[in-house]
Amino acid sequence: MANTVTKNIRVFFSKTGRAIYISHLDLYRLFQRSIKRSKLPVWETEGFNPHVYITFALPLALGTAGLCESLDMKLTEDISREELISRFNDALPRDIRVTDAAEPVYKPTEISMSEYEANFECDGAKFAEFLASEHIVTEKKTKRGITELDLKQHLTVLEQGEGYLRFTFPSGTEFNINAGLLFDAFEKQAGEEIYSLRITRTAIKCRNGEIFR
C-alpha cells in the first residue's frame, strides 16, 4: 500500500453513553488503534515512529456528550463513504459511532460556536432567576492562570424549559467555553446542587453561521 495521499477526509462521529468519560488525549489514542484495527487506508506519518495522522476539529470537554464531533485524516486509497463508515464502526467501541464522512468544507479555524442541550434536575425558579441575572461571573482556567469570566456576555439561550436548556457558547481555537461552567456557576451562585446533569453538544457552527462541515 503506497503511502501517498489521495484525499482529505473529515469523519463525523458521536461520543455518548459511557464514552463521555474518555479524555481528549485518550480519544486520540483510541482512534489511532481503531484505525489500525479497521485496516482503513489512512495516511501515516513518515518519521522514525510511523503513526496514522489524525487531527480533531474541536476538543470536547470530559463528561459532555457530542453528536457532531469530527476528525480529519488523509486517505491513501479511494474508498466509498459507506464502506468507510461501516469498517470504522466495526473497530470502534459501542458508544463512539461514526455517522458520516466527507471531504472537508471549512477549516477548523472557522469554528465560532457550539450548540448544547442540557437536561438536569434542580429548583426551576432559582435556575430561571440565575439565567436572568445581569452577570454570571465564573473562574476560567487558562494557560496563564485563573481569570474571571462573565458567562452571561457569551451565552445565548435558544430554548428554556423545566430542567431543560438549549444554548450556545463560543467555541474554536481562539476562544472556547466549556458548557459545564454554566452549571458549576449556578451551583456556586445559588448554593444549590444540580442532579443528573447531561450535556450534549448538538451542533458546531462557523463564523458565517453555517454548520461546520
Next chain:
Amino acid sequence: MYKDKLDRILLKVQKPSRYIGGELNSVEKDREKVSMRFAFCFPDTYDIGMSHLGMKILYSLINEVPEYWCERVFMPLPDMEEQMRKHDILLYGLESLEPIRDFDFIGFTLQYELSFSNILAMLDLAGLPVWAKDRKALTPIVCAGGPCVCNAEPIADFVDLCILGEGEEVELELMRLLEQCKAEGVTKHEFLVRAAQIEGIYVPSLYEIEYNPDNTIKSITPTEGAPYKVRKRIIKDFDKVFYPDTFVVPFSEIVHDRAVVEVLRGCIRGCRFCQAGYLYRPFREKQVETIEKETISLCETTGYDEVSLTSLSTSDHSEIERMLATLANYSDAARVNLSLPSLRIDSFSKELVDRIKSVRKSGLTFAPEAGTQRLRDVINKNITEENVMNSCKIAFEGGYTSVKLYFMLGLPTETVEDIEGIAELCQRIIDLYYSLENRPKGKGIKIAVSLSTFIPKPFTPFQFEPQPEESVIRERQKHLMEVINTKKVTVSRSHFDVTHLEAALARGDRRLSAVIYAAWRKGCKLDGWTEYYKYDKWMEAFKECGIDPAFYVNRPRSYDEIMPWDHMDILLTKEFLIRENMQAHEAQRTPNCREACAGCGVNRCVGRPCFRYG
C-alpha cells in the same frame, strides 16, 4: 444498574473512564439469559489490574460459555470510594454496572501479599461481611486464586475457597458445580464439602489447625472428607490451552498497555529464592506456530502496536531464534513492536540485542542478584561474572550506555564481602565500558542498581530461612552506599517497612487473619502504594492481636517443622526443598532442568521426564 448514579459522581473523580467499563472488546450479556455470574476482582486499581494476564485469560474463558458472564472489578482509589459511599453505590462489575453482591462468584486473584487488605476493603464496599463465616447464603461464593494461595492461611478466614494452581480447567468445573448446587438448593456448607472433592480446590474451613505451646503448628487435620493434601492443578497440554483471541482495550493508559503472549510456563532455572520458579513447574512451551497465531490475533483485534512475549524466562524457549524470526515477519509488516521482558544474562546474544534495538532503544536490565560468585552459587543463580561482562560488552557495543542491575540484600549466608562485591562488580562494568574502542562516542555510562530485600517465600528452598533483622538490613544498605564512590552508579533500595510486612504475610499462618482485620479497621488498604501504606497501623494491629511479626519473619525454621502451607501439594516434594537448602549452605549449584533432572518430583505428575536427557 448504577449508570445514572455514576453519571452524577464520575466527573468528581480522577480518570473517570476506569470506573465505567464499555471499553472495546469488553463483554456485555443479557442478564436474563445467563445462569452464573462471576465477578473477577483484582485487589488493586484498574491501571494495575488491567495489565494482569491471568485476568484476561479467565475473563475470556468464562465468557466463551454463553450462559456464564464474567465481569471485571477493581479497587477504587480513595476519591472514588468516598463518592461511592456518599451516594450509596456498592462495588459493581464494570460490564453490567450492577452490584457484585448479587453475583454467584466473587473471585480474587492474589498476586502479592500487600493486596490482602484490599480483599477486605472490596468485600466491605460490596456490602458483604468480610468474614467467611458471616456470609451464610450459598451465593456469592468468595474465592481466591493466584500465586499467593500457595499459602492462603493469612486470608483463610475471609474466603470460602481457594483455587490452587492453573485455573483454565478448574474454573469451569467449579462454576458447573455451583450451578448444580443452586438448582438443588443445597446449603453453602454442602457446596463447599462437594467443592473440596475437586482437584485443586482448597476449602480452609474444612481444616482444623492445632498449635504447639511455642506457637508452631502441631497438626493440620482435614474434616468432612476433604483431602489430606490439596493438589495443584496444571494444564497438561500447554500448547492447546485456552488463550484469548482478544483483550479488552482500556480507554486510559495502564501499566502494561500492550498485547501479551505467554510463550512458556514454568522455569528450568531453580533460583532458590524465586517462588514463581517452583510454583509454576513443570516447564511447558507453546509451539512457535501457536505463538505466531496468538500474536497476530491479538494485534489485529486490539490495534495495539506492541506485543510482549512473556514468561518467567522467554529466552529459555527451545526455539527462541526461530520464534523471533517468524514473528519478525509479521511484526515488521504490521509495524508492531516486539518486546522481550525477562531475558537472562547468559542467553544474551548479539542477535537478540539487534532485535530489541530495532524496536526501541531503552535501557537494558540484568539481574545478577548477588555481588559475588559464592553467593550466586548459594542462591543457584547460575550465571558467572563472565556472563555479566559479555552481555554488557555486547550491549555497549550495540550502542547502549546505561544498564540496570538488580541485586538482593539479606540473602542467606550473606556477609559484608558480598555487599562490597556489588560495588566491585559495578566498577568492573565501568572499567569495561571505558576499555571498549567502539563504545558510544562522547557518552558516559550509567549504572542503576536496584537493591531489593530478600523475602523468604513458601515452596522455595529458602522457606526455612529467616529474613535478617532490621538493624542488619539497614547496616548493609548503608555500607553499600558508602562503598559505592562514583556518581556513575545510582542505588535505589526497597523500604524496610514494606518488605517487613510482606515477609510476615508471606509465611504467615491462620492467626494473621485477625491482624489483617485489625489493620483494615485502622484504615489500612492499598498497601502497595507508598502514599497510602501505613506501616505504623500494621504494627499496632500486630501488637493488639498479641502477635510478634518476628515469629514469622526472623525465626529460622527447622526441616521438620510443620509449615502453615504443608497441606498444599504443589507437585514437588519437601525432601527436594530440604536437599536444595542444604546444597545452598554448601554453596553448591544445581544444574538447570534441561541439563539434568534435579528430582523435584513434578515429573510424577507429568508421567514422564520433563526433558529428554542425553
